[in-house]
Amino acid sequence: MLEVERIRVSYGAAPAISEVSIRVGAGELACVVGPNGAGKTTLINALAGLHPIEAGALRLDGRDLSRLPRHAFCGEGIAVVPEGRRLFAGMSVRENLELGSYRRAARARRAASLERVCEVFPVLRERLEQPAGTLSGGQQQMLAIGRALMAQPRLLLLDEPSLGLAPAVVLAVFDVIREINAGGVAVLLVEQNAALALELAARAYVLEEGRIAAEGRPAELLAQAEIRRAYLG
Amino acid sequence: MRMRDLAGVAAAGIGLAAVPFFGLPAFYESFLYLVFHWIVLAVSWNILSGYSGYFSFGHGAFFGAGMYTTATLATKAGVPFLWTLPAAALVAAVFGVALGAVVFRLPRLRGELFALLTLAVTFVLATVVLNTPIDGGPGLYLSAVPLPAIGPSPSSTFYLLGLALALTTLWIAREIQRSRLGTGLFAIHDDEDVAEVLGVPTYRYKLAAFGLSCGLAGIAGGIQAMFISYVTVGETFSIAVPLNVVLMSVLGGSRHWFGPAVGAAAVTALLYAFTAGDYAVAGRAAVGLILILVILFLPEGIFGELIGALKRRRASVTPAVDASDLPAPSAAGPGKPENRPLLEARGLSKAFRGVQALAGVDLEVRRGEILGLVGPNGSGKSTLINVVSGHFRPDSGRILFEGSDLAALEAHCIARSGIARTYQIPRPFAHLSVLENVALPAMFGRDAQARPDAEREARRWLAFTGLAGKAMSLPGELNLHQRKFLELARALASRPNLLLLDEVFSGLTHAEIDDAIRLIREIRARGATIVFVEHVIRAVMELTDRVVVLSYGRVIAEGDPRAVMREPDVVTAYLGKPRA
Numbered sequence: 001m002l003e004v005e006r007i008r009v010s011y012g013a014a015p016a017i018s019e020v021s022i023r024v025g026a027g028e029l030a031c032v033v034g035p036n037g038a039g040k041t042t043l044i045n046a047l048a049g050l051h052p053i054e055a056g057a058l059r060l061d062g063r064d065l066s067r068l069p070r071h072a073f074c075g076e077g078i079a080v081v082p083e084g085r086r087l088f089a090g091m092s093v094r095e096n097l098e099l100g101s102y103r104r105a106a107r108a109r110r111a112a113s114l115e116r117v118c119e120v121f122p123v124l125r126e127r128l129e130q131p132a133g134t135l136s137g138g139q140q141q142m143l144a145i146g147r148a149l150m151a152q153p154r155l156l157l158l159d160e161p162s163l164g165l166a167p168a169v170v171l172a173v174f175d176v177i178r179e180i181n182a183g184g185v186a187v188l189l190v191e192q193n194a195a196l197a198l199e200l201a202a203r204a205y206v207l208e209e210g211r212i213a214a215e216g217r218p219a220e221l222l223a224q225a226e227i228r229r230a231y232l233g
Numbered sequence: 234m235r236m237r238d239l240a241g242v243a244a245a246g247i248g249l250a251a252v253p254f255f256g257l258p259a260f261y262e263s264f265l266y267l268v269f270h271w272i273v274l275a276v277s278w279n280i281l282s283g284y285s286g287y288f289s290f291g292h293g294a295f296f297g298a299g300m301y302t303t304a305t306l307a308t309k310a311g312v313p314f315l316w317t318l319p320a321a322a323l324v325a326a327v328f329g330v331a332l333g334a335v336v337f338r339l340p341r342l343r344g345e346l347f348a349l350l351t352l353a354v355t356f357v358l359a360t361v362v363l364n365t366p367i368d369g370g371p372g373l374y375l376s377a378v379p380l381p382a383i384g385p386s387p388s389s390t391f392y393l394l395g396l397a398l399a400l401t402t403l404w405i406a407r408e409i410q411r412s413r414l415g416t417g418l419f420a421i422h423d424d425e426d427v428a429e430v431l432g433v434p435t436y437r438y439k440l441a442a443f444g445l446s447c448g449l450a451g452i453a454g455g456i457q458a459m460f461i462s463y464v465t466v467g468e469t470f471s472i473a474v475p476l477n478v479v480l481m482s483v484l485g486g487s488r489h490w491f492g493p494a495v496g497a498a499a500v501t502a503l504l505y506a507f508t509a510g511d512y513a514v515a516g517r518a519a520v521g522l523i524l525i526l527v528i529l530f531l532p533e534g535i536f537g538e539l540i541g542a543l544k545r546r547r548a549s550v551t552p553a554v555d556a557s558d559l560p561a562p563s564a565a566g567p568g569k570p571e572n573r574p575l576l577e578a579r580g581l582s583k584a585f586r587g588v589q590a591l592a593g594v595d596l597e598v599r600r601g602e603i604l605g606l607v608g609p610n611g612s613g614k615s616t617l618i619n620v621v622s623g624h625f626r627p628d629s630g631r632i633l634f635e636g637s638d639l640a641a642l643e644a645h646c647i648a649r650s651g652i653a654r655t656y657q658i659p660r661p662f663a664h665l666s667v668l669e670n671v672a673l674p675a676m677f678g679r680d681a682q683a684r685p686d687a688e689r690e691a692r693r694w695l696a697f698t699g700l701a702g703k704a705m706s707l708p709g710e711l712n713l714h715q716r717k718f719l720e721l722a723r724a725l726a727s728r729p730n731l732l733l734l735d736e737v738f739s740g741l742t743h744a745e746i747d748d749a750i751r752l753i754r755e756i757r758a759r760g761a762t763i764v765f766v767e768h769v770i771r772a773v774m775e776l777t778d779r780v781v782v783l784s785y786g787r788v789i790a791e792g793d794p795r796a797v798m799r800e801p802d803v804v805t806a807y808l809g810k811p812r813a
Binding site for chain 1: 608611715770771806
């Protein structure tokens, strides 16, 4: 479904990632692990249209997206939970969620999606009319995930969804990801909680210094002692 | 470098001061006076607005206050012209400080609201002057006021007065930029809350900058009143003054003391060149076009970009420093948990818009220990750190640190008493280099070190956290992991007794967490007491001597980490499933 072919993305002169190729099949859940600074966030931002791709191809169901304007990525059914949450701090929790369902296909199912998000994160229901900026850090992370779910995406990009969440909530978030994926949504997950991510994923990539250092089924990767040590301890 | 600078400026000053004695035509003297006049206004505006980012559209009000002070004293009270100038400075400065004393207390009035408010003040002042005996409508004539013969002719006298004031203003702006005051103002520009928490007395600094800025504008107004010799409300309090001043500073570069002077000279010259001919309209259009081009292609201003390029070239050679001569983070000696409390919270409460973030927290942090603070999201952990560090004031309760109550102290005083913190989402000063970011708390923390010492200290902590190679980078060039460690280095540089860490481990890989754990152990070994908020349970288990669990703003459990993590309440509220 998602085909990323040898893309290069740079900040200034130095390429942050280069020659990176990734595939996520329809309804598949793939994950990317790697040390900080390897380019994981850059990769997610490029796939979400937040950062321009310099070279290589980005295809969704065969359609080339690499020349598409930023806002159109959402219309193609790609939703993202970006690093640092990037919420609309002055708007209420409800408004943040509703903005998530801006795309036509999602708007029709807005009420149902909102109900679903509130089921997953009950604390958001209590805070619906509160400005997003007044939520605690972890609650803001829940809102960022909720906002992405509201888009009814075909492809969900998650940049460290567990960041700053209490262990019980991390488990709940991963249950939701599993469930969404089971409903046919393709997921690309960047996550430092490698144990959980690799358990969930059908396919995994190790990104190091801007390049794909290893890829395969999680079990294959974990068979390599070096990878085990670095990401699971 | 400093002496050479001063000698150069002195030579230029003497050279320029000699110009009128060589018989320059009066026209040029008047033109140069105008250049000096705008330099004074732009550079003085920049002291508050450029350095600290509080954009004022009220410079015309303070300039006007000076004009009317001189005009009133000279025409109605018969005060000699030169003696009216200190009064003009004083009136404008007092006016500014009085306004600032109200406005700077209100955090809501940052950014565009401050700009609008200062603009409104201009119009209020204009109305007051127009409708009281100060002016009353017809304006004030100064043509009968005697002008002291400083230069060989009246125009050269204005030239010399303008020159003297411009040099003084530039000197003041330069000294401020290099002083603690300047460092504090630039920090306020990027993140005022963080600056305060790191020990910068933000309220006092803003007032000082505003007072100086207004006073200098007041003197410029006093001289200008005499120069144009007919003062009216319409001309004095027009929007043109603040607009020109903002334009000049942005054009020249508002992050350097000399930038606005470059902009002022350029704009004045351009406008004059065109109004002198028949192209006044074309001249204004040209200035507008130039401003647009500068904003598009030189966002730091003409002079700012120049300086930036120079700095980058110099930055490529940086002295090597190793972490071997690390000082102890605290004066308290090597760390070992003791039973004496370092920090005690009693009945601490804090609510936000009806959400009770802290509901009567009692907590004790013992000297030399590592205390883990865990709990569900929104249970009040970060609020607790925010209250202890002075970011928020508690609604009720006491916080005793080394026996004295912190609850009533301002955040910068808390920082100076030896408490430092990090932020969950890193909040570095975006326009300061990594080195400057870390040097700032050393300058404003407990030891209040001078800049060179603070920078040496900062380099040590950068080496300690593995960021030595990034000293000259801007924080924006760092990845999340490095930004988290920058937070840590910045907290350590003030050599705190108590270190509050808010989720330093989140987002790190397993191997990176191992490094961070080693780092925290090392910090404790050097004598600091540490409280850390964390969801990475492995780090909590490996590092803490005790844990405290918060839920809905209350302490629900505390004690030995292994025992606490098995308590059924903790498991259901926090962990979600039992852990060994």
